[in-house]
Amino acid sequence: MPRFVRRQYAAAGGYVFAKSAEEIARENGLDRVARLASNENPFPPSDAAVAAGLAALKEGNRYPAGHPDAVFRALKAVHGDHAFIIGNGMDGVIETVMRTVVDPGDRVVVSTPTFSFYGLAAAAQGAEVVNVPREPDFSADAGRFIEACRGAKLAFLCTPNNPTGNAVPVETVREILDGIDCLLFLDNAYIEFSDIDYRPLMKEYDNLIEGRTMSKAYSLAGLRFGYAFVPDRLLPHLDSASTPFAVNTVALAAAGAALADQAHIREAVAHVRGWRDRFMAEIPLPVTPSDANFILVDVAPLTGDEAMERLAARGVIVRSCRSFPGLEDHYIRVSIGADWENELFLRGIAGL
Incomplete structure (x- = not known):
């Protein structure tokens, strides 16, 4: 263990970040990617x-x-x-x-x-x-x-x-x-x-x-x-x-x-709810009912990492849930993004 460092931080660990859009684009030769990994709001601030x-x-x-x-x-x-x-x-x-x-x-x-x-x-x-x-x-x-x-x-x-x-x-x-x-x-x-x-x-x-x-x-x-x-x-x-x-x-x-x-909030919430319903209806895999601005998708028999990498190659960043304690390693978390991002994801998930 390095001198001065507390035991719990001496080994690898800590919060797990999704790959950046820049990394995914560079690795796959893409001009732009859909950022659906971090539960962000696709709309800019009011x-x-x-x-x-x-x-x-x-x-x-x-x-x-x-x-x-x-x-x-x-x-x-x-x-x-x-x-x-x-x-x-x-x-x-x-x-x-x-x-x-x-x-x-x-x-x-x-x-x-x-x-x-x-x-x-x-x-x-x-x-x-x-x-x-x-x-x-x-x-x-x-x-x-x-x-x-x-x-x-x-x-x-x-x-x-x-x-x-x-x-x-x-x-x-x-x-x-x-x-x-x-x-x-x-x-x-x-x-x-x-x-x-x-x-x-x-x-x-x-x-x-x-x-x-x-x-x-x-x-x-x-x-x-x-x-x-x-x-x-x-x-x-x-x-x-x-x-x-x-x-x-x-x-x-x-x-x-x-x-x-509050008008900005109402617009964002309406956007999320509309797309959340579409995701539930159109994703050809098991989806957990959601009250949030993201959905959890069961991608078995793929692992979360495998599904994440395949979608990244199609220009869509999602979150593998491997790092969430207590969750089996066959889930991805998908944020609801802008219209074009969501459409790209639906095409990508259909091809897994």
């Missing part, structure tokens, strides 16, 4: 968000406000009178929560297969990570999850879930909250693409955090703005643990303007 971000860039020589009241007012205008924290993407919010509540040796429970960063962030904090497998249809078993949470400090449940796309019913989340003593982090990164609303639960439970991001529906993936609804009693402690100036001036301005432009 005009209002772009204008606000450009104006803020002129103040880039100054630190942002320590407590950016404007963006908190924008969040409350959309969501109502809740307590919020913000961070450098959802990842930054998760890290703040970890620093605030998790001591080395604490148990952190994760419903799997899911976004790998929960386990990575917990391990970085010195926690014991306990994975709770979902059912064969990727639903969450409340009883099994509750049992795993006994003696835990924090638990993670992603809904709609990445990479499976399915959402956990509100009543199942309520059952879990009624049965656990730990804090539950409900990751709602893809919630705008579903019909489910977990926000009323924030008024009922003081052990619930609902994480959100503006990377997906709001088209701000490159600016990294995340936020979370948090219990009032935890807010001052979370603020104390937050990284100073974690969200930059441009992201703050663009996020505030994007929140005020």
Whole structure:
């Protein structure tokens, strides 16, 4: 092990990134490729968000406000009178929560297969990570999850879930909250693409955090703005643990303007839902029903890597799900992109 490096980082590991569009194009001699691997919004940010971000860039020589009241007012205008924290993407919010509540040796429970960063962030904090497998249809078993949470400090449940796309019913989340003593982090990164609303639960439970991001529906993936609804009693402690100036001036301005432009969100959501229905109907392989802006495709007898490489040769980047713990190695995750990208994918998947 290299000197000074912690054991968990001495070997290969960490978050797995999809190949870049530039790599795929270069390897296959293509002029352009469909980027359907990272659950991005194919639409650019709204005009209002772009204008606000450009104006803020002129103040880039100054630190942002320590407590950016404007963006908190924008969040409350959309969501109502809740307590919020913000961070450098959802990842930054998760890290703040970890620093605030998790001591080395604490148990952190994760419903799997899911976004790998929960386990990575917990391990970085010195926690014991306990994975709770979902059912064969990727639903969450409340009883099994509750049992795993006994003696835990924090638990993670992603809904709609990445990479499976399915959402956990509100009543199942309520059952879990009624049965656990730990804090539950409900990751709602893809919630705008579903019909489910977990926000009323924030008024009922003081052990619930609902994480959100503006990377997906709001088209701000490159600016990294995340936020979370948090219990009032935890807010001052979370603020104390937050990284100073974690969200930059441009992201703050663009996020505030994007929140005020809900028409942009409605357009993006309508686009995703229309194509999601087409994918479900036209993909000639098993597809998991999705409430997100992506779908999970079972490509057996191919492996996820094999399907990914074959589609890349056709100019389509998708995500092999080999790196998701608890998921068998015959799935790919496909984001819903622009019209031309989706058409190219449907032609490619038909030829696998």
